[in-house]
Amino acid sequence: MPLPPPSTRAFRDALGMFATGVTIVTARAADGSLVGLTANSFNSVSLSPPLVLWSLSRAAGSMATFASxxxxxxxxxxxxxxxxxxxxxxxDVDRWTGVAFSEGAGGAPLLDGAVAVFECFNRSQYEEGDHVIFVGEVERCQHRSGASPLLYHGGQFYTEHPL
Structure with a gap:
């Protein structure tokens, strides 16, 4: 007999103990408008071919743009x-006012100052639970050597400190 699932709060709190980097996933909608959201559900999948993944709530207002x-x-x-x-x-904020970016593959905005950028072809999507997992095939990537990433852990932002 399977155990009952943990409460949502207990699950979120346990997940918060896994420190992650912080990303903003961006795209250009079919009507030309810009879409972007903060996500820490980013991970590598494969080196050959170069694949990454991230996930988005099915209820997200930007789901149609990313799905299509x-x-x-x-x-x-x-x-x-x-x-x-x-x-x-x-x-309910204008996310793009004053944000500097250049245009990448398929019109996706590449944010100035990011420590790394992955330009992805929307290769596949998997519906799981209340989210959709997006797998992107990396067409181009770049990074800034020596730059410190923004980190997130336990509901707070951090920066790195070598041990």
Whole structure:
């Protein structure tokens, strides 16, 4: 007999003990508008071919853009980009005012100052639970050597400190 699942709060708190990097996933909608959201559900999948994944709530307002678009970019934030992470996580704000970016593959915005950027072809999607897992085939990537990433752990932002 299977055990009952943990409470949502207990599950979230346990997940919070896994420190992650912070990303903003960006795309251009079919109507030309810009879409972006803060996500820490980013991970590598394969080196050959180069694949990465991230997930998005089925209820997200940007789901249609990401589900039907051909490309998106995963922008790994630097330690100095906490305000940007918070802005792109907020609801009912203009996320793009004053944000500097260049245009990447398929029109996906590449955020200035990101410590790494992965330009992805929207290769596959898997519905699991209340989220959709997106697997992107990396067409181009870049990074800034020596830059410190923004980290998230236990509901707080951090920067790295070598041990």
């Amino acid at each position: 678009g051909s490309h998106y970019a995963i922008n790994v934030l630097g330690a100095d980009q906490r305000a940007l992470a918070e802005r792109f996580a907020a609801k």
